[in-house]
Amino acid sequence: MWYKSCDVVVIGSGAGGAVVAHRLTEQGFKVVLLEAGRQFKTEEHTTAFWSSMKHLFWENGFQHAPGKPTIPFLQGRAVGGTTVINSAICWDLPQDVHQEWVNEHAFEIDYAEIDREQQRIRKDLNIHEIPPEIAGGNSNLMKRGAEKLGWSGRVIARNEKDCRGSGRCLMGCPHGAKLGMDVSYIPWAQQQGLELIADCPAERVLIKKGRVVGVEAKLLTIGKRHWLTREFPGKKIRIQAKAVVVAAGVIQSPLILQRSAVPDPWHLIGSHLMAHPGTSMVGCFDEPVNIWKGATQGYEVNEFRSKGLKLESLGVSPALFGVRLPGAGKRLAEYYEKRGHMALWAGAVRTESKGSVKGGRFLSPIRFGIPDADMKKFRLGIRVLGELMFAAGAREIYPGIVGRPEKVSSAEELMLILEKPIQATHIHPVATHLFGTCRVSADPQVGVLKNNFESHHVKGLFVSDGSVFPSNTGVNPQLAIMALAGVAAQNVVQTF
Numbered sequence: 001m002w003y004k005s006c007d008v009v010v011i012g013s014g015a016g017g018a019v020v021a022h023r024l025t026e027q028g029f030k031v032v033l034l035e036a037g038r039q040f041k042t043e044e045h046t047t048a049f050w051s052s053m054k055h056l057f058w059e060n061g062f063q064h065a066p067g068k069p070t071i072p073f074l075q076g077r078a079v080g081g082t083t084v085i086n087s088a089i090c091w092d093l094p095q096d097v098h099q100e101w102v103n104e105h106a107f108e109i110d111y112a113e114i115d116r117e118q119q120r121i122r123k124d125l126n127i128h129e130i131p132p133e134i135a136g137g138n139s140n141l142m143k144r145g146a147e148k149l150g151w152s153g154r155v156i157a158r159n160e161k162d163c164r165g166s167g168r169c170l171m172g173c174p175h176g177a178k179l180g181m182d183v184s185y186i187p188w189a190q191q192q193g194l195e196l197i198a199d200c201p202a203e204r205v206l207i208k209k210g211r212v213v214g215v216e217a218k219l220l221t222i223g224k225r226h227w228l229t230r231e232f233p234g235k236k237i238r239i240q241a242k243a244v245v246v247a248a249g250v251i252q253s254p255l256i257l258q259r260s261a262v263p264d265p266w267h268l269i270g271s272h273l274m275a276h277p278g279t280s281m282v283g284c285f286d287e288p289v290n291i292w293k294g295a296t297q298g299y300e301v302n303e304f305r306s307k308g309l310k311l312e313s314l315g316v317s318p319a320l321f322g323v324r325l326p327g328a329g330k331r332l333a334e335y336y337e338k339r340g341h342m343a344l345w346a347g348a349v350r351t352e353s354k355g356s357v358k359g360g361r362f363l364s365p366i367r368f369g370i371p372d373a374d375m376k377k378f379r380l381g382i383r384v385l386g387e388l389m390f391a392a393g394a395r396e397i398y399p400g401i402v403g404r405p406e407k408v409s410s411a412e413e414l415m416l417i418l419e420k421p422i423q424a425t426h427i428h429p430v431a432t433h434l435f436g437t438c439r440v441s442a443d444p445q446v447g448v449l450k451n452n453f454e455s456h457h458v459k460g461l462f463v464s465d466g467s468v469f470p471s472n473t474g475v476n477p478q479l480a481i482m483a484l485a486g487v488a489a490q491n492v493v494q495t496f
């Protein structure tokens with residue numbers, strides 16, 4: 001028995017899903033958008049970091065790849081997806097990365113087509129450089145360091161309007177200034193007739209004779225969770241549709257396809273998981289920095305992009321900042337006392353490592369390691385972040401490497417502690433930019449999807465999110481995900 005029927009069901013309301021839903025409703029299609037997470041009002045976003053982790057992140061922020069080291073895989077779970085908790089940094093898909101895809105992955109989508117979408121989204125989401133009055137001390141210091149060293153860097157461009165520089169993007173913007181999907185494409189699509197159903201995780205796509213016929217989902221009753229599984233109770237519903245777009249993100253999309261028994265003769269669904277795991281550096285300055293004041297991320301250094309490394313200033317709440325400081329007990333308290341004079345910068349690494357996502361595994365569906373070849377990039381990241389800090393005037397820095405001195409007073413001293421190789425277990429990487437798992441390729445032995453984003457094996461089944469990327473990009477992915485989603489929507493239209 002069908003609960004309702006429509007032209008297209010979109011599963012997931014993040015960067016990929018929201019744009020597809022918007023473009024399809026714009027062209028008059030009847031679209032239902034299913035979102036596993038809740039719909040939050042702007043005023044519900046709080047300053048309490050742990051509370052926002054619990055409400056806005058997958059698995060309350062504990063989603064991870066177990067191993068040595070265990071790596072947190074952060075993703076949003078709310079209407080708007082990860083765009084609700086991201087820093088709003090916007091980058092076009094680099095043309096050199098697109099060329100790699102064309103040369104190595106049988107990727108056939110023209111850059112001009114992607115760029116048309118990028119240009120539109122840049123306008124729609126008011127993407128612009130941060131104005132100096134909200135840059136904040138943390139970003140200004142990074143700029144100073146980069147200029148002193150002559151390294152290429154720039155003020156970050158973001159999707160926001162009237163940002164107040166409250167440094168809280170990672171907990172949901174309390175002012176509605178960040179133009180995430182929750183306050184932009186989703187409400188705009190609702191005005192065009194989109195039906196949004198929140199608290200409704202899709203279980204599987206329904207397939208008959210090689211063709212999509214609908215989606216089975218669970219409509220949750222938010223209240224008391226099951227005592228053991230911590231799941232909310234709910235009722236099963238079935239929505240009939242002529243096409244389904246899975247946009248549940250890099251971890252959940254392959255799991256949905258696996259649960260739906262989508263044919264996978266070459267075991268590609270969930271393979272080739274790629275990421276930009278990050279490392280960070282804290283430095284203490286004589287002058288006040290107050291990293292929690294100013295736009296969350298305001299300056300980036302792109303000098304090392306060809307080496308697979310991107311540096312960014314990073315503002316976090318005082319509670320979270322404490323986690324990155326060395327020591328424990330009284331010593332930690334002494335460091336924490338000086339927090340107002342500390343800067344925090346991060347390095348995102350374009351790793352070569354390829355992991356996987358598979359349902360039914362022990363502890364977590366995710367497996368992802370950091371081989372020695374990638375550790376060279378992390379070592380470079382730690383070295384150049386340290387050099388940059390000292391160039392900006394840091395008195396001392398805290399490299400955060402297990403088994404090495406917790407405090408370093410010069411770039412030369414940092415070089416000394418980096419002489420011995422660093423292993424993955426010595427650092428604390430966190431993965432926030434995720435790619436692969438349902439890749440596009442004209443070759444069905446290489447990719448899950450054709451170049452029109454439709455499954456090689458099931459008619460009317462499309463995917464549109466970070467999982468379609470043939471590889472990681474080395475830069476912040478949300479704008480490229482949205483742009484590819486715009487292109488995907490045009491292909492969905494062709495099937496009607």
Ligand SMILES: Cc1cc2nc3c(=O)[nH]c(=O)nc-3n(C[C@H](O)[C@H](O)[C@H](O)COP(=O)(O)OP(=O)(O)OC[C@H]3O[C@@H](n4cnc5c(N)ncnc54)[C@H](O)[C@@H]3O)c2cc1C
Nearest residue numbers: 012014016036081082086087088089202465466476477478
């Ligand atoms: C802390 C953090 C900061 C970041 N900062 C930036 C930044 O500044 N700039 C940038 O470019 N990128 C940033 N990113 C990455 C960027 O936000 C993501 O790459 C992007 O949002 C991914 O888009 P997506 O459509 O693939 O998935 P998501 O945006 O994650 O959306 C997927 C949605 O699907 C939903 N879903 C999952 N399973 C189901 C199901 N079964 N049924 C229904 N719904 C489901 C999820 O709840 C989620 O809402 C950041 C990421 C993190 C974690």
Ligand code: SF4
Nearest residue numbers: 163164166167169173
């Ligand atoms: S810095 Fe503050 S006001 Fe600006 S977008 Fe982020 S959360 Fe919103």
